[in-house]
Structures are given as C-alpha cells and as structure tokens.
Amino acid sequence: MPRMQTFPDLLKTLWQRVGSMSLAIILLVVLSIASVIGTVLLQNQAQADYLQQFGPLWYWVFRSLGLFDMYHTWWFISMLGFLMVSLTSCLWRNIPKMLKEMRTRKVPVSDKALKRFQHLHEWHLPAGVGVEALQEAFRQRLDGWEFKASEQGGNHYLRADKGRWNKWGYILVHAAILVILVGGWIGSEYGFRGNMAVPEGASENEIDFLQGTETGHLTMPFYVRCNSFTIDFFPTGAPKEFRSNLTIIDHGKEVLTSDIIVNEPLYYKGVRIYQASFGDGGSDVTLKLYHLDGTGAITTAKTQVYETWTDKKSGVSLTLTDFKPYNVENMADPGQPKDFKDLGPAVIYEMRGPGMNPVKIKAFMNPFIGPDGDNRGSFLMVSSTGDKADYKALSLGIDLTNPNEWRLFHAFMKHLGEAHKRTQDSARAAFQAAMYDVFGRDKAKWPKNFQAMAMRTLQAVRVLPSLQWPMLPMLVDYKQHYYTGLQLAQDPGMNIVWLGSAMLVFGLCIMFYMPHRKLWLVIRPAQGRMHISLAGMVNRNHLVFTKYFHDVFTKLDQDFGEIKS
Amino acid sequence: MTATTAEDGFTATLYRGRWVFLRFAAYLGAMAGIAAMAKFGVGAYEENAFLYQILSMKGLIWGGTGALAGCGLAIVGSVMKPTLPDAKMARNFAPWLDGFLLMVILASVWALFEPAADQISYENQSNLFSGRVIMAMNVIFIFSAVSYIAYLFAPESFIGRIATWSAYAGIYLGGSALLLRWHESYLFDMEIGHAPVSNLYEVFILLCCITAAVYLALEKRYQAKAMGAFVMTLVSAAVFFDVWLASVGQGDIKPLVPALQSYWMKIHVPMNFVGYGSFAVACGAGMAYLFRHRLEAKGGTSKMLKIFPSLDQLDQLAYKAVAIGFPAFTLATILGAAWAAEAWGGYWSWDPKETWALIVWMIYGAYLHARVSHGWHGKALAWWAVAGFLVTVFCFLGVNMYLSGLHSYGRLS
Ligand code: HEM
Numbered sequence: 001m002p003r004m005q006t007f008p009d010l011l012k013t014l015w016q017r018v019g020s021m022s023l024a025i026i027l028l029v030v031l032s033i034a035s036v037i038g039t040v041l042l043q044n045q046a047q048a049d050y051l052q053q054f055g056p057l058w059y060w061v062f063r064s065l066g067l068f069d070m071y072h073t074w075w076f077i078s079m080l081g082f083l084m085v086s087l088t089s090c091l092w093r094n095i096p097k098m099l100k101e102m103r104t105r106k107v108p109v110s111d112k113a114l115k116r117f118q119h120l121h122e123w124h125l126p127a128g129v130g131v132e133a134l135q136e137a138f139r140q141r142l143d144g145w146e147f148k149a150s151e152q153g154g155n156h157y158l159r160a161d162k163g164r165w166n167k168w169g170y171i172l173v174h175a176a177i178l179v180i181l182v183g184g185w186i187g188s189e190y191g192f193r194g195n196m197a198v199p200e201g202a203s204e205n206e207i208d209f210l211q212g213t214e215t216g217h218l219t220m221p222f223y224v225r226c227n228s229f230t231i232d233f234f235p236t237g238a239p240k241e242f243r244s245n246l247t248i249i250d251h252g253k254e255v256l257t258s259d260i261i262v263n264e265p266l267y268y269k270g271v272r273i274y275q276a277s278f279g280d281g282g283s284d285v286t287l288k289l290y291h292l293d294g295t296g297a298i299t300t301a302k303t304q305v306y307e308t309w310t311d312k313k314s315g316v317s318l319t320l321t322d323f324k325p326y327n328v329e330n331m332a333d334p335g336q337p338k339d340f341k342d343l344g345p346a347v348i349y350e351m352r353g354p355g356m357n358p359v360k361i362k363a364f365m366n367p368f369i370g371p372d373g374d375n376r377g378s379f380l381m382v383s384s385t386g387d388k389a390d391y392k393a394l395s396l397g398i399d400l401t402n403p404n405e406w407r408l409f410h411a412f413m414k415h416l417g418e419a420h421k422r423t424q425d426s427a428r429a430a431f432q433a434a435m436y437d438v439f440g441r442d443k444a445k446w447p448k449n450f451q452a453m454a455m456r457t458l459q460a461v462r463v464l465p466s467l468q469w470p471m472l473p474m475l476v477d478y479k480q481h482y483y484t485g486l487q488l489a490q491d492p493g494m495n496i497v498w499l500g501s502a503m504l505v506f507g508l509c510i511m512f513y514m515p516h517r518k519l520w521l522v523i524r525p526a527q528g529r530m531h532i533s534l535a536g537m538v539n540r541n542h543l544v545f546t547k548y549f550h551d552v553f554t555k556l557d558q559d560f561g562e563i564k565s
Numbered sequence: 566m567t568a569t570t571a572e573d574g575f576t577a578t579l580y581r582g583r584w585v586f587l588r589f590a591a592y593l594g595a596m597a598g599i600a601a602m603a604k605f606g607v608g609a610y611e612e613n614a615f616l617y618q619i620l621s622m623k624g625l626i627w628g629g630t631g632a633l634a635g636c637g638l639a640i641v642g643s644v645m646k647p648t649l650p651d652a653k654m655a656r657n658f659a660p661w662l663d664g665f666l667l668m669v670i671l672a673s674v675w676a677l678f679e680p681a682a683d684q685i686s687y688e689n690q691s692n693l694f695s696g697r698v699i700m701a702m703n704v705i706f707i708f709s710a711v712s713y714i715a716y717l718f719a720p721e722s723f724i725g726r727i728a729t730w731s732a733y734a735g736i737y738l739g740g741s742a743l744l745l746r747w748h749e750s751y752l753f754d755m756e757i758g759h760a761p762v763s764n765l766y767e768v769f770i771l772l773c774c775i776t777a778a779v780y781l782a783l784e785k786r787y788q789a790k791a792m793g794a795f796v797m798t799l800v801s802a803a804v805f806f807d808v809w810l811a812s813v814g815q816g817d818i819k820p821l822v823p824a825l826q827s828y829w830m831k832i833h834v835p836m837n838f839v840g841y842g843s844f845a846v847a848c849g850a851g852m853a854y855l856f857r858h859r860l861e862a863k864g865g866t867s868k869m870l871k872i873f874p875s876l877d878q879l880d881q882l883a884y885k886a887v888a889i890g891f892p893a894f895t896l897a898t899i900l901g902a903a904w905a906a907e908a909w910g911g912y913w914s915w916d917p918k919e920t921w922a923l924i925v926w927m928i929y930g931a932y933l934h935a936r937v938s939h940g941w942h943g944k945a946l947a948w949w950a951v952a953g954f955l956v957t958v959f960c961f962l963g964v965n966m967y968l969s970g971l972h973s974y975g976r977l978s
Contacts, residue, residue, distance in 0.1 A: 021938040028931040032924045039917040039964070071915045143648050184913070193911050234820040235754050236687065241823055262823040263908045274910040489910040497912060501899040508892040541888070543787060543881040 019089030027083055034079065038070040044210050069210075080181060087178050091171065098167040107150035107159045109520060109535070117520075119536035119549045123557070125564055127528050131156050134532065137559040138521045141552060145519070156523040166516035166539065172507025176500045183496030191491040192218055198226040199281030199483040203249060207488050220488065221269065223249040227257070229278055229482035237328030237340045242275050244484040270490050277485030280305045283323040285347050286477035287363075290400060292467060296410040298403075301473065305347070314470050316353035323347045325480055327364070331371075343368070347475045350386070356468055360386045365475040367399040375399055375449075377456045378474065397460030398453075400474050404438055405453060409460050411437040416461070431457070515540045519552070532560070587639050589655035592662040594635020595628040602627035603828050615828075616747050616758065661778075664737070671741035676748055687753040690817050695749055698742035699770060703804045706735040706773060710797035717794050720872045725790050732777050732797060739774040743767065750818045759821045762834040765965065766816045769807040771835065772961075773800050775842030779889060783846065789882055791873040795856070796849030829904035836897035837922075837961075843890025844929070844957045850883035851950030858944055880943050883950045884936060891929050898922050921960040928953045 005013070017023060041062070050068060051059045066073030114120065135158050139147060145160040194207030194216075203225040207218050225247040232241040241261055248256040248268050260266045266273040283305045291297040303309040303320060310317040327343040344366040352358045362381035370376050378400040381391040398405040411434035419426040431454055439446045447453065464472075515538050522533040534553055538545040599619055618624055643649045678694045679685075685693070712728035743761045751758035761767045780796040783789055810816055857873050874882065901922070902912035913919060932949050935941040941949075 021934050025931045025934045025938065028927040028934070032927045032931075035920050035924050035927075038915060039920045043915065143651060234756055236757075236820055238820050239823060240756065240820065241826075263827045263829075265907065265910070272910060274908070276910070487910040491906075491911065494906065494912065498903075501902070505892065505896050505899065508895055512888045512892060541885070543878065543885065 015089055016093070018086050019091075019093055021090075023086055024090070027079070027086060031079055031083070034070075034076060037067060041067055041070070043071070044069055084178055084181055087174050091174055091178075095171055098171065102164060102167055105148050105159060105161060105164075107148050107157045108152045108155070109157065109522065114520075114522060114533055114535055117535040117537055118542070119534075119546070121534045121553045123530075123532040123560055125530040125532060125560065127525060127530055129530055129560075129564055131523055133563050134523060134560065135521060137556060137563065141555050141559070142519065154525060156521075158521040158523075160519045160521075161516070163514040163516045166510060166514055169507045169509070169511030169514070172503045173511060174507075176503035176507055179500030179503060180497050183493040183498075183500055186493030186496060187491040188493075191489070191493060193487065193489040193491070194218060195276060196224065196486045196488060197279070197281075197483045198224055198246075198486060200226050200229055200481045202226065202281075202483075220271065221250070222255075224273065224486065224488075225249055226484045229281075229484045231278070233326070233328075237326070237342060242278055242484075244275055244278075244486070246273065246484075246486075270492075272489050274487040274489070275484065276487040279483050279485065280323050281481040281483030282306050283481050284479040285320065285323060285475060287318070287347070287473045288400070288476045290406060290472040290474065292464060292469060292471055294410070294413070296407065298406070300476075311471070314353060316351060316356075316470055318473055319350045319352075321348050321350065321360075323478060323480065325478075345475060345478060346381075347478070349473065351469065351473065353470055356470065357384065358386075359384055359469070361473075362391065363473060363475050365401075365478075367401060368395070375452065375456075377405075377459065380472075395459065395463070396472070397456045397458070397463050399456065400472075401476075404447075405456065405460075408434055408438045408453065409457050409464070412457055412461065413465075512540075515545070517545060517548075519549075583643070583650045585659045586643065586650035586652065586655040587636055589659040589662070590635040590639030591632040592635070592659070592666075594631040594633065594638070596631070597635070598627040598629070598631020599624065601631065614755065614758070615760070616751065664778075665740070668737060668740040668744055671737060672744035672748065675741060675745045679749070679752070682752070685752050687757070687818075693746075693749050693752075695742045695745040696811075696816075698738050698745060699807075702735050702738035702742060702770070702773070703808060705731050705738060706777070706797065706804050707801050709735055709777075710794070710801040713790070713793035713797045717791060717869055717872070720868060728793055728797075729781065729784065729790070732781055732793070735800075736774045736777050736781075739770050743770055743774075746818065753818070757818070757820045759826070760831050762830060763821055763825055764815065764819065765962075766807060766810045768834060768838060768961075769803055769810065771838050772842055772845075773803050773807070775835075775838050776800050776803070776845045779839075779843050779846045779886065780849065783882055783885060787874070787878065787882060787885075789850075789874045789878070791869075792849055792853045792879070792882065795852040796846055799845050799849055824908055827904060827908065829900065829907065833897060833900040833904055836893055836900060840890045840894025840897055841957055841961055843886045843893065844925075844954050847883045847886035847890065847950045848954030850879050850886060851947040851954075854879040854883065854943065854947035855951070858947070876943055880946060883947065887929055887932060887950070891926075891933065894922075894926060894929070898926060918960070918964050921956075921964050925953070925957050925960045928956050 045068070047063075047068075050062070053059075054062060062068065066075070070076055135149070135156070138158060138160070142160050142162075145162045146164060147158060147160050149156070149158045151157070192207070192209065194209030196204050196207045198204045203223040205220045205223045207220065209216050209218065227245040227247055229242070229244050231239055232243070234240045243259055243261050245259050246257070246266060247254050248266075250269075256266075256268060258266050260273060260275045262275045265275070285303060285305065287301045287303070287309075289299045289301060289311070291299070299311075301309050301311070301318070303318070305320045305323045308317055308319040323345070324347075325345045327346050328340050329343055331341045343364055346362050346364045348360065348362045350358060350360050360383040364379060364381075367378045368376045376395060377398050378396045380394045380396065382394045383390040383392070398409050400406060412431055415430035415433040416422070416427065419430055434457075435446060435450065439450075518537045520533070520535040522531075522535065524531040524533075534549075534556060536545065536549045536552075602618065602624065603615070619628070639650075675694050675698055680692050680694070690696070709728050709731035712724055712731060716724045716728055746761040746767065747758075750761070762771060776796065777800055780793065784793060807816075853873070854876060857870070857876055857879065860867065860870055860873075861876075873879075898919075901919070905914065905919075906912040932946070932953055935949065936946060
C-alpha cells in the first residue's frame with residue numbers, strides 16, 4: 001500500500017524522480033527516436049509537395065503534429081525543456097553531496113567496512129616493524145597521490161587519493177548540457193539567420209528566412225552591395241571557389257569593402273555574412289530568332305534572364321529562366337573514362353505560342369564540336385515536360401552561327417521542292433543549285449569544307465521541317481550578371497554554446513580518464529603481530545585499477561619484505 | 566607493466582620515462598607549430614598547398630621551432646617537477662605518434678615508386694602507387710581477420726602473433742597509403758591537392774585503420790585476443806565495402822568542393838572516425854560477450870572458453886572502447902558545429918547528418934547511464950553496444966545513401 005503523502009512530499013518525490021538516472025535514459029532514447037522522424041521526413045519543403053506526396057489525410061495528420069518543421073514544434077521543444085528540468089534536478093541534488101564528499105576524506109575505516117572493499121590484500125608481519133617505515137614505503141610507491149593519515153584506537157590509517165576531483169567531471173558534463181541548451185535558446189530567441197540575394201551592382205538590406213512554414217523578412221541596419229561575383233574552376237571543370245566582393249553601406253556611407261568566400265565570412269556590427277550560393281542575376285542576352293515558316297527570316301530579341309519576351313506578330317513568348325556561361329558535361333560513353341568538356345554558354349527558356357505545346361529549351365551559343373574537331377552543327381536540349389531529367393539533345397544539323405548555312409538550307413529546300421522526283425541525283429542537283437545561290441558559280445570561291453556543310457544541311461532537312469515550333473531562338477550574345485547568395489546571421493548565444501562545449505569535453509575527459517582511486521594502508525597491531533591491509537576502491541575503470549592494485553601490492557610486498565629483514 | 570621491471574635494450578630505453586616524455590613534448594610542439602603556421606603564418610592556410618607548406622622550409626621552421634619549444638618546456642617542467650616525466654599521458658600517446666612518424670616515412674618511401682610524371686593522368690588513376698598499397702592493406706586486414714578466427718579454434722600463440730602483427734601491418738599500410746594519396750592529389754595539378762579525408766572511399770580506409778588501432782591498443786593492455794576475431798571481421802566488412810566502392814569508380818581523387826576547403830575538415834573528420842572506430846570496437850566486444858554467453862549457456866568448457874576474456878572483462882572492454890569513443894565523438898561533433906558556424910552561418914541546422922550524430926551521441930550517452938544505473942546487466946548492455954554500432958553505421962553510411970542534406974558530398978552517386 002502506498003503511504004499517504006502530503007503535497008510537499010509528493011513534490012519532493014516527483015523532483016527526485018525527475019532527476020533520476022532511469023529517466024535520463026528514457027529521455028535520451030525518446031529524444032533519439034523523435035529526432036529520427038525529422039531526418040526521414042524532409043523538413044521545410046513546399047506545402048504543395050507534401051500534399052502531393054502524402055495525400056490529404058496524412059498531410060493533415062503530419063501537419064497538425066508539426067512534422068514538417070519538427071524541431072521547432074512545441075512538443076519537441078518541451079522535451080528539450082524537460083531534459084533541462086531533469087538535469088537541473090539531478091545537479092541540484094548531487095552537487096552538494098559531491099562537493100562534500102570531495103572535500104572531506106574520512107580516513108579511518110571500520111573492520112567491517114574493510115572486508116567489503118573491492119580490492120583487499122593482507123600481510124601479517126612480526127611486531128616491532130616500524131609503522132613509519134611501512135607508511136613511508138607506501139608513500140614512496142604512490143607518486144602523485146594525496147595522503148591523509150590518522151590514528152584511532154591504536155590502529156594506523158593512511159589514506160591515499162588520486163583523481164579526487166573526479167566528480168567535477170560529472171558536474172561539468174551535466175552543467176555543460178544545460179549551458180548549451182540555454183545558449184541555443186538565446187540564439188533562437190534573440191538571433192537571426194536568413195538569406196539575401198544581391199545581383200552584381202545592386203544593394204540589399206533585407207533578409208528572408210523560414211518561419212515555420214512561412215517566409216519571414218527582416219531589415220538589416222545596413223545595406224550590402226555586391227560589386228562583383230566570380231567563380232574559379234578546377235581544370236576538371238568543377239567549381240573551385242566562389243568569391244563575392246562586397247561593400248557595406250551604413251547610413252549612406254561606404255564603411256567596408258571586402259571579399260568573402262565559402263568558409264571565410266565577413267563580420268560587421270555583430271552580423272556575419274557568409275557566401276552561401278549564387279545564381280544568375282538577370283544577365284543581358286541577345287537571341288536570334290530563326291523563323292521556321294520557310295521565309296528564312298531572322299529577327300533579334302534583346303532581353304534579360306527572368307524576363308518574358310513576346311513576339312507581337314506571332315504571339316510566341318519566351319520566358320528566360322537561367323543563363324549559364326559554362327556547361328561542363330561528361331562527354332564519354334557510359335563505362336569509358338570520363339571526358340569533361342565545356343559546351344560553352346547556354347540560355348534556358350520556356351517557349352509558348354499559339355498552336356504549340358510549351359517546351360523548355362536550353363539553347364547553346366556554339367555549335368557542337370566532335371572529338372575530332374568536326375563541326376556537328378548547332379544544337380539544343382529540349383524538355384517537353386519542363387523537367388530537368390527529361391532533357392534530350394536535339395541536333396539541328398546546320399551551324400547557325402554561320403549565316404550562310406541558314407541560307408543554304410533554305411535554298412536547298414527551295415530547289416528540292418522544284419525537283420519533280422526525289423532521287424539521289426535530283427538532291428545532288430538541288431544542292432549544287434543551292435550552293436550556286438549562296439556562294440556563286442565559281443567553285444574556287446566555295447568554302448573548303450563544303451562537303452561537311454552538305455552533310456549538315458542534309459541533317460537539317462531531316463530535322464527542321466519536323467519541328468512544330470514557329471521559330472528557333474538561339475543565343476548569340478550575352479553580358480552576364482550574377483547574383484550572390486548571402487547568408488546573414490547573428491547569434492548572441494553562440495559563445496555560450498562554445499563555453500558549454502568546452503565544459504563538456506573537459507568534463508568528459510575528467511570523468512573518464514581521471515577516475516577517483518582510493519587506497520588505504522591500515523596497520524593494526526594484534527596478538528603480537530601486525531595486521532596490515534591494503535584496500536582499494538575506484539569509481540570506474542575497474543580493469544585498469546585491478547591491475548594497478550595488484551602492481552602496488554607486489555611492490556609493497558617487496559618493500560615490506562626488505563623492511564622486515 | 567611496472568616501472569621497476571628492468572627491461573633492457575634500445576627499445577626499452579626509448580619507451581622509458583624521460584625519453585618518452587621528451588619525444589612526446591617534441592611531437593606536441595611540432596603539431597602546435599604546424600597549427601600556428603596554418604593560423605598565423607605568411608599566406609596562412611591554403612587548401613591546395615597545405616601538404617607542401619608543411620614539407621617546405623617554412624613548415625620545417627614552424628614545426629621545428631615548435632618541437633624545440635616543446636622540448637624546452639618539457640625540460641623546464643621536469644626540473645620544476647621531477648615526477649613529471651613519469652606522466653602516463655606521455656607513455657600512452659608517444660607510441661601512437663611514433664607510429665604516425667613511421668607512416669610518414671613509409672609514405673615517403675612509397676612515393677619513390679610513383680609512375681613517371683607523364684604517366685599520371687587525372688582521367689585514369691589506376692596506376693598510382695597508393696592503389697597498390699591499399700590493395701595490400703585490404704589483403705592483409707582480411708588475412709588478419711582469418712588468423713584471429715583461426716586463433717579461436719586453434720589457440721596457438723604463434724597464430725595469435727601472426728594475427729596481431731598482420732593487423733599492425735595493415736594499419737601502417739593503410740595510414741601510409743592515405744598520406745601517399747595526399748601527395749598524389751597534387752601530382753595531377755597543384756590546385757586539386759587536398760587531404761585524403763574528403764570522400765567515402767578515403768574515410769573508410771581511415772575507419773579500418775583506426776578501428777584496428779583502437780582494438781590493438783586494448784589487446785595490448787588487456788590480453789583480449791579472442792575479441793580480435795569479432796573486431797577484425799567488422800574491419801574486413803569495411804574492406805569489402807571499400808573494394809566495392811573502388812570498383813564502381815568512387816575511389817578516384819576528385820577536387821574538393823568549396824565548402825570542404827577548410828582546415829576544420831582535417832580535424833573534424835579524423836576525430837569523428839576515432840569515435841566511429843571505437844564504437845566498432847565496442848560492438849566487437851559486445852559480440853564477443855554474446856558469443857561467450859552462448860558458449861557458457863551451452864555448458865561448454867571448450868578450449869575456446871579458456872582464451873576468451875571473462876564476461877566481466879568483455880563488458881569492461883566494451884565500456885573502455887566507448888570511453889575512448891564518446892569523448893572523441895563529442896569533440897568531433899563540436900568541431901563540426903564550429904566549422905558549420907564558420908562555413909554556413911549556424912552551428913546547428915538539424916541537417917540529417919548532424920541530427921544522426923546527435924542520435925548516436927544520445928544512444929551512447931544512454932548506454933553510459935545504463936551501465937551505472939541498476940537493472941541493466943551484461944547481456945543487455947552487450948546488445949546495446951551492438952545496436953549502438955548499427956545506429957552509428959547508419960549515421961556515417963545510411964545518411965549519405967538515403968537522406969539528403971548539407972553533408973551530401975559524401976554521397977554515393
Ligand atoms: C536527463 C538528465 C540526466 C540525468 C538525471 C543524469 C544523471 C546522471 C547520473 C546520476 C550519473 C552518475 C554519476 C556518477 O557516476 O557518479 C550520470 C553519469 C553520466 N551522465 Fe548523466 N544525466 C543526465 C543527462 C545526461 C546527458 C544528456 C548526458 C550526455 C549524453 C549525460 C552524460 C553522462 C555521462 C557520460 C555519465 C557518466 C557515466 C559513466 O561513465 O559512468 N548525462 N548522469
């Protein structure tokens with residue numbers, strides 16, 4: 001039957017339970033399991049993606065539990081809070097006890113207590129052996145130990161301690177966790193962390209950050225201007241370094257100009273500014289539009305990335321989504337050694353128009369040059385779904401950077417149309433006629449590589465008329481502007497966290513590597529003999545201590561043997 | 566070992582009091598000197614030249630000064646406190662640093678076998694000498710595992726010795742191969758050069774070596790040879806995984822993405838693997854415990870039982886391994902947080918890798934508490950050590966394979 005408890009008693013029991021080690025184990029395991037959820041379920045994605053992934057029911061369940069931003073839900077935070085309460089409780093109860101135990105070292109041990117020691121050895125020496133000599137031998141053998149002697153009822157007790165401050169390890173470790181959690185809380189309460197995208201040449205003073213599932217904004221007390229952004233590449237084509245040249249503008253005054261790279265942030269007025277990402281900051285691009293209506297017309301469009309350009313006449317619109325000056329691709333066949341090649345600048349746009357399916361196109365500025373240096377004509381990457389994975393290369397055949405090839409293609413089409421029958425001969429004749437049209441009758445003035453040109457034109461004849469689009473927009477010129485993606489953060493709790501971390505590591509080292517070892521040399525004269533006991537105790541790491549104890553015993557055995565004789 | 570046991574000969578002198586102490590101080594000094602060079606030297610730390618910064622005149626001056634200063638401090642210290650040279654720390658750590666020095670020397674020897682400069686190409690790295698050294702390491706680790714297992718069935722001391730020595734050989738081969746790889750990464754192009762702890766293939770070699778080293782340290786002190794069969798089997802599994810990684814083309818030296826170009830990586834990653842390796846050893850001890858428990862339950866008094874450490878000892882060994890791993894892993898996580906604070910703008914982002922590190926940490930934290938508290942006994946704790954390691958494996962492998970996040974450089978592609 002549980003005893004009746006008064007309310008304060010109940011509180012006291014509860015307080016003890018909260019600080020008990022079993023609860024610590026349970027808390028740690030439960031926190032671990034809870035943490036797993038957040039790593040399996042991608043956090044802070046777009047809500048629409050979740051809805052699609054889980055369906056309405058589970059979406060609603062997960063959302064109500066806050067699983068899409070789990071580490072900030074009330075229940076997760078409460079668990080951390082509970083951990084803090086638990087830690088406080090165990091520290092509160094243990095610290096006074098431990099401090100007292102560390103300070104006062106009781107020297108005499110009763111005979112009964114002596115029997116209960118983990119490690120115990122005895123000698124029986126004849127009376128008359130000097131107690132001092134024995135104790136001195138003991139002291140000599142224990143280098144770096146602290147001694148305390150006492151005499152009681154004719155018995156001589158000598159106690160030796162090593163690692164007497166071991167319990168400080170426990171205190172430091174557990175207090176450290178509290179300190180770290182407090183530091184983290186201060187950081188999340190009074191700090192901020194957000195992103196800012198600054199196009200080259202522009203300034204910005206607002207950061208965006210995720211607040212649960214929404215985006216929040218915060219205005220900085222200064223502006224950041226991005227003067228330039230550059231990327232360095234390894235010879236393999238992989239990016240080596242992202243570098244932004246930034247100027248801080250505080251109250252209209254330029255106060256600081258500096259470069260930042262990944263791993264080397266800038267620090268201003270308590271705010272750290274990190275290089276986080278980059279992207280196109282609205283590059284100027286010029287497109288040539290090759291009309292596919294058979295007229296051979298070419299028009300140009302000057303626009304910018306992120307803009308939509310509309311052709312008034314045909315109603316075709318181009319939405320530019322990105323520009324990349326380098327496009328390094330592995331050109332080797334699968335299984336072959338890798339062969340990285342830069343395909344040159346490319347612009348990505350979505351083309352829409354009356355009577356056509358929208359497509360996403362990555363248009364390269366340069367023709368594709370084969371491994372032998374042969375020109376294989378201009379090309380595009382086309383995705384009909386708009387998905388990146390669906391890009392398929394489309395070789396256009398002719399090299400559109402050479403205006404003659406575009407003309408040649410049209411002349412050839414015209415002459416081919418005039419022929420009555422399509423045969424090898426008529427095609428050859430049509431090609432010759434087309435060459436006459438474009439390059440004149442004097443064959444000496446024809447380009448040397450006209451055979452290759454003929455091959456390309458034949459390919460174009462196969463490809464171009466089958467395209468359903470009113471025009472082919474190709475990249476001809478650009479002026480690139482990047483934006484630099486910066487992360488700005490201020491964390492007033494960070495130093496507290498580092499303090500806690502130092503305490504944690506320091507405390508763990510004390511706790512594990514400086515166990516509190518205690519040895520007693522008890523000398524009891526009785527019945528004309530001397531009963532000598534060596535007793536030992538350790539609070540952890542018994543394996544080592546067992547050996548050590550045995551070692552001390554052997555050595556003392558020698559010493560005592562010498563003293564006796 | 567007792568201080569009074571008179572051992573003679575050169576090696577004995579080398580490992581006695583003053584000499585160990587002086588050497589240890591010199592090593593520490595040299596490391597501090599190199600660290601100071603990275604922090605304060607002219608040009609400071611450059612990712613793509615760090616090895617040669619260390620090996621150059623500059624490194625010699627900084628490191629040498631550090632070593633001399635260390636020796637000086639050691640001498641002053643031992644004059645002021647004559648018992649100082651007997652410090653256990655020096656005796657415990659100096660052999661490890663000696664071993665490291667030997668690896669450096671070995672790696673320099675291997676470097677002589679490197680193919681001629683015009684034979685080296687980034688596209689085909691198969692002719693690099695480190696590949697051969699790593700293959701030798703693989704073979705010898707597996708050989709060691711087989712020997713340890715053979716030792717269980719035929720407890721002849723010479724088989725045990727072969728097992729131990731081959732494990733040592735594997736560590737030296739692996740360690741020197743990694744150092745050699747560091748040098749090789751500069752051979753393609755100075756810009757590509759970086760420390761060999763940047764991808765899964767390299768850290769698995771590190772893991773094998775550290776696991777074996779932690780195990781051998783325990784074996785040497787506690788005569789726990791029977792445990793080797795379990796630990797080295799785990800190492801062999803890692804070896805097979807690494808062979809597989811190489812076979813799918815993940816073993817190549819690749820340039821470092823900007824986020825990894827930091828000296829933090831050189832401290833954070835190896836420290837993490839000290840943790841992982843120790844947890845692997847704890848798992849080995851746990852398995853040995855369960856194995857022995859099984860044997861005893863069957864009522865056997867077989868030969869095998871005689872060479873096995875007792876259940877209590879195995880329990881202590883698992884604890885000992887966790888006691889090495891837990892502080893190391895704690896420190897590694899903190900170093901990771903410090904790096905994140907410098908590179909990403911926040912020390913903690915609840916990124917899957919970070920979170921799993923926290924999970925591993927909490928699991929072993931709970932293990933440590935369970936040891937002290939009542940109600941948990943040997944067998945349950947042995948299972949915990951094994952299960953804890955499974956969680957650890959997921960942390961360093963599963964997270965890269967199944968979960969995405971900021972640590973995705975270690976991804977299998
Ligand atoms: C939840 C609140 C916690 C309570 C109530 C608690 C309580 C305790 C107690 C009573 C001890 C035994 C001290 C001794 O052996 O003298 C202990 C040891 C220890 N605690 Fe905690 N603890 C808590 C949380 C933690 C946490 C979160 C960690 C970090 C993972 C931790 C790490 C340790 C370690 C490493 C030991 C030493 C175990 C050993 O080696 O014997 N504790 N704890």
